[in-house]
Amino acid sequence: MASVSYRSLAADILEKVGGEENIMGATHCATRLRLKLRDESKADTAAVENLPGVLTVMQAGGQYQVVIGNEVPTVFAELGKISRFGKDDTNEEAPAQGNLFNRFIDVVSSIFSPILWPLAGAGLFKAFLSMATTFGWVDATNQTYVILSAAADALFYFLPLFLAITAARRFKTNQFTSMAIAGTLVYPSIVALGTAGEPVAFAGIPLVMMNYTSSVIPIIVAVWLQGYLERFLLKVLPAAIRNFMTPLLSIVLMVPLTLLTVGPLTTFASQGISGGITAIFTFAPWLAGAIMGGLWQVFVLFGLHWGFVPIMANELATGGQSLLMAPLVPAVLAQAAAMLAVALRSRSAKRREVAAPAALSGFLAGVTEPGIYGVNLPLKKPFYFGIAAGAIGGAVAAIGGSASNAFVFPSLLSLPAFASVGSFALLLTGTGLAVAIAFTLTFLFGPREQADAAAIPSVNDPVPAPDAEPSVGQTAGVTARNIQVLAPVSGAAVALSDVPDRVFSSGAMGAGMGIIPEDGKIYAPVSGIIQAAMKTGHAYGIKSDDGVEVLVHIGIDTVQMKGEGFESAVIRGQRVEAGDLLATIDRGKIEAAGYDSTTIMVVTNTKELTAVLPSAEGRLAHGVPALDVEL
Structure with a gap:
């Protein structure tokens, strides 16, 4: 997909599903752009499926699902640049x-x-x-x-600037706008106003100044509020001025709001506490x-x-x-x-x-x-x-x-x-x-x-397949040019072709396997970097140290549960070792909601590799070799 223009792909999808006016809502999961159309008959499905970068189209659960693969967040972001969509609640952080x-x-x-x-x-x-x-x-x-x-x-000293970046990623807002807000708080003239001891006013409104250098909570609160403001502005501003007016208004509104509220609240609270403790020292x-x-x-x-x-x-x-x-x-x-x-x-x-x-x-x-x-x-x-x-x-x-x-x-x-x-x-x-x-x-x-690698299985754990070497907790092993991808969960192995999801079973997302989980712990199958960690907790993309891209997708269509029954243990950008805990799931809640809890593991860059073959079958313990990847 390296030659695909994602901006063009987003525009083509938008056009061929009937335009922006035919879309009531848009979101995405780990692999699919999920659109809710007003009239599905207006969508040219054949034309969408033929677009470079689109694997297939599925229509299920009232959604028009365009399967793109690992690059779906990029396409979704491009969609946000040319339409009112592209900002939703499906961010990549685990819900608190x-x-x-x-x-x-x-x-x-x-x-x-x-x-x-x-x-x-x-x-x-x-x-x-x-x-x-x-x-x-x-x-x-x-x-x-x-x-x-x-x-x-x-x-x-400049901690608010660094926190502005990470908070913006957490709250899904523009990190450079967040940095501009943080930069104002630690700007030399603002610091000087706080230390001068003279009255300060903004547009005639008295300001109670505090020292924001090295501070933590003020910028986190400011960026959190910025996220709500940005999402509102992106919805209401016309497309012709949206790109520059959104950051402009965010800075113009958030800087005074922060100085007028956070500063006074923090200062009054700290003065009251410090004065009280000083008084207590006397008696x-x-x-x-x-x-x-x-x-x-x-x-x-x-x-x-x-x-x-x-x-x-x-x-x-x-x-x-x-x-x-x-x-x-x-x-x-x-x-x-x-x-x-x-x-x-x-x-x-x-x-x-x-x-x-x-x-x-x-x-x-x-x-x-x-x-x-x-x-x-x-x-x-x-x-x-x-x-x-x-x-x-x-x-x-x-x-x-x-x-x-x-x-x-x-x-x-x-x-x-x-x-x-x-x-x-x-x-x-x-x-x-x-x-x-x-x-x-x-x-x-x-x-x-927990140890960074999975613990040794107990006597109650499922027994590994006879032809698979027990290597619970090991990092993905290297034998010549072969890489072992480990089972992410204990349970019964299922051939990928038997997984009840056409996108995965067809092999469109890559070769792999399914596992019907026997418990609620999902572990990393390889050592590498988390490239995707859906807020809903149902899917994780990991790029291994050897360049193998593995998707662990928990359940069929479980994105619809909106995180209920899923508790993520990792965030995007985090390094994990094979056997580290990715997520904890409540299988009872998943099944009670009517969804299949089969956990699917596929190597999404299969086409770039020599071979990807299952190396075990039957009942597996998490951490045993499950896929054999030849580079």
């Missing part, structure tokens, strides 16, 4: 599950996921640079340090220390910590010490200790690779963002354990009257700043307690997670 807080964590974690490695690297860079200045290896006043400090801190220092130690990372998460900065700075300017800063040491190091426990306890090599350097940067430099967003918050329990431990340690530190005589990031390397005020011994005791409690609770009771 659970209560409101869990959904919030899932959203934030998925938005941070693509930048975790740069965050971890930058955090470690900051830790080593902080250590170098502490021990006098680098002079903090020379130009070399300035350059290195900028390189280490840039990602954190119950232990309680104030417990609140600061326990909730500091929560304040940081919501951007509320900025309200404490002026108070801390004023404390240092007027009295030469800051009581508010002492409980932050146990708070930060407790979260770092939880990260260290995850690094030692988790069975997931990928999680350990994030947790170990994140713990180091947390301990040495007080930089916890990589570990919070990549480890503790997604796993929940380590985050909660860190909060509890920080509260206990913060209370002990506050009882001793510990305070800092300089504005520092709380970390092991900054401990000397706390040595001359109050009881340094109690600060060390509180910090040690926080570290010990967070580490112990996480190590003993934190989630172990």
Whole structure:
């Protein structure tokens, strides 16, 4: 399909189905453009099937289904450029599950996921640079340090710009418009307005400014709202002006809206919280220390910590010490200790690779963002354990009257700043307690997670076919020029020709097989990159390290369930190893809704390969070789 013009294909499909006026709705799944036509008799089906890039056409379930294959998202996007369609709810992120807080964590974690490695690297860079200045290896006043400090801190300072990109992908909106909104929040003159201390107004409306650098929630909320605004504008604006007026109006409306709402809400909340905690220090220092130690990372998460900065700075300017800063040491190091426990306890090599350097940067430099967003918050329990431990340690530190005589990031390397005020011994005791409690609770009771490769089957698992080598959990094996694609689910193998879906059974999508699942766990059949992960959770496209493109399609026509009964475990762009969990399904719900749960696995680039042949039959355990691919 490399020679196919997808823009032309979209235009030709639009014309041959009767034009835009004949389409009531449009969406797509992993392989098909799904159109709801007003009058199917107006569609020239033969002409559509003959278009370059179209595999076949199916008319079922009240839908006119144009089967395109892996490039259907591209065709759908092109359709959106020439019609009012092309933006729908079928995005490639898994729907958030659970209560409101869990959904919030899932959203934030998925938005941070693509930048975790740069965050971890930058955090470690900051830790080593902080250590170098502490021990006098680098002079903090020379130009070399300035350059290195900028390189280490840039990602954190301009974090809203990075989050704008990942949030735009999550909420399916224009990422460059999102970056323009984020860029405004951290624009030098806007930052200056927030630090000048003078009244600020927009069109006569008073603005309550905050510092948006390094912030998280403001840009995520802004991009979320931008998505709704963009979809509305794309529907109502005439085609002649839609392409440039949509981003223009989005920027013009979203920037003032964000500054007028998010800034004041965050600022008033942080000022109220910081003022209250400062007052508590006068009559119950232990309680104030417990609140600061326990909730500091929560304040940081919501951007509320900025309200404490002026108070801390004023404390240092007027009295030469800051009581508010002492409980932050146990708070930060407790979260770092939880990260260290995850690094030692988790069975997931990928999680350990994030947790170990994140713990180091947390301990040495007080930089916890990589570990919070990549480890503790997604796993929940380590985050909660860190909060509890920080509260206990913060209370002990506050009882001793510990305070800092300089504005520092709380970390092991900054401990000397706390040595001359109050009881340094109690600060060390509180910090040690926080570290010990967070580490112990996480190590003993934190989630172990699944190994990156599938576990060895139990005695209750189906027995592999006699002629298939048991290799559960292995990555796709290479024998000469042969690649083994593993069974994604345990169950009975079905010949592809017997799958009750004409598109797959005809081989139009490529060679492969079906499996009637016996449980609700679907695993990656190869190691590679997730190229498609439908929001509905029913289909996943993976490109293996060897260039084999595998589609795992769960059930027949299950896109109609709109994600009900499906829980995705991966997102597009994520790397997986063979045997990693792709999704969990509720087979009972699928069958109760009247759909066939047969899971289909096809190699969609079969025509580019020498051969794709089934290598097993009968009852299979997930992870055994199922297809033999000759490159």
